[in-house]
Amino acid sequence: MRKKTKSPSGGFSRSLHGRGPWGRALYPNGVGCETEIPLRSDNGSMAEALHLWRNARIAACDASMTRFAPGALLTRGPRIEWIGAERHLPGEYRPNETHDVRGNWLTPGLIDCHTHLVFAGTRAGEYAERLQGRSYQDIARAGGGILASMRAVRAASEQQLFDQSLPRLEALLAEGVTTVEVKSGYGLTLEDEAKMLRVARALARAAPVTISTTLLAAHALPPEYAGRSDAYIDDIAAKWLPKLQAEGLLDAVDIFCENVGFSVEQAEILFDAATRLGVAVKMHAEQLSNLGGSLLAARRGALSCDHLEYATAREAQALAAAGTVAVLLPVAFFCLAEQRKPPVAALRAAGAAMAIATDCNPGSAPGSSLLLAMSMATRLFGLTCEEALAGVTRHAARALGMQEERGTLAVGKAADFIVWSIGELEELGYWTGFNPCRAVIKGGRLVSRAP
Secondary structure, eight states: OOOOEEEETTOOOOOOOGGGSTTTTOSSSSSSSSSSSOOSTTTTTTOOOEEEEEEEEEEEEEETTTEEEEEEEEEETTTTEEEGGGOOOTTOOSSEEEEOOTTOOOOOOEOOOOOOOOOOSOOOHHHHHHHTTHHHHHHHHTTOOOHHHHHHHHHHHHHHHHHHHHHHHHHHTTTTTOOOOEOSSSSSSSHHHHHHHHHHHHHHHSSEEEEEEEEEEETTTOGGGGTTTHHHHHHIIIIHHHHHHHHOOOEEEEEETTTTBBOHHHHHHHHHHHHHTEEEEEEEEEESSSSSSHHHHHHHTEEEEOOOOOOOOOHHHHHHHHHEEEEOOHHHHHHTTTTOOOOOHHHHHHHHOOEEEEOOSSOOOOOOOOHHHHHHHHHOOOOOOOHHHHHHHHHHHHHOHHHHSSSOOOOBBBBEEEEEEOOGGGGEEEEEETEEEEEEEEEEEEEEEEO
């Protein structure tokens, strides 16, 4: 039975899997400690212990996709102290504990850089309608789609949202995801958007996952503003954004720039407001049509442009020049039975960074498997396995503005890494329906392991 508690800061916390504080899982067999130890002592005295992870095959996922075999990695507290070929490990290090990885692969913790993970209910009925030939746009224009999720979120309490969202986060963690972006966008009032963002922050306190929050109030036009989309954008820009930023609830701002969403001109207004507050921007762009959103996002230095099925070589070149990450969402492409693919060849030729994400949401991408998204990106979009791995590590970190802290294994960076029970690194873009994640290390602590 899972225990629920209200946190001192007003959020919700829960001991996942009934195991008490995260970090209790040990490795008496398989990948493990040569000495069994608690992963976190009650008084935090082990916080700066030096841990050696040896006999590993390591993929650093840096720009050169460096590999070490056999490799070793040292962590001191939550940071990487040293990484390299095991034979070059400096002799002056005296680790407190040594973990034998037993020849398994070790990569950075995966990053899901685009999700709508906090929501209530499902839209399975709409999926059935699409199977009968009804389009996503037709459903949206009839009051379904995002507005259906809006009604469910507005009716849900924070605790209900937390309880429904936590299993989705658990599923990602079990696959080696240690950092997740969570968007709002199903509340569409100031109070309900704030509610979603508070739940996202509560999830970050309840589980060993770093969560980056994004305000996506400009996801759809709520009924209260019917026929007044300019007024809605003005209110988000002038009232909602400053308040939510002052409350520490958001890390970035997003907008759905689409023919069933908002215009490029409206995006510019929102981006202006975000820039004045020092808040990073990103955009849903060119999913269903090409309105020129990617060009605006590139011009404004957006962290990412996401979807991009209707982008062209011109947009690819602009994104590459701006350093804006192209986030590809193959699960949505699959579930919507789209035919037009993102311009991967043009993005590759331009040198644009390509990330991959689940787009976990109740409508167009009802799933929380980043490994599946990787496999779909290789099969449906033509990415190589190496590009797919970079897309959920190095490039995904950049899409969240976290590239200095996460996404690669390097000295000084966060000690977030995964042990994989695979023979070849290419298996991470190969398997479907199989999870080879053997252990998750977050901040230098073992927080999850396979049964």
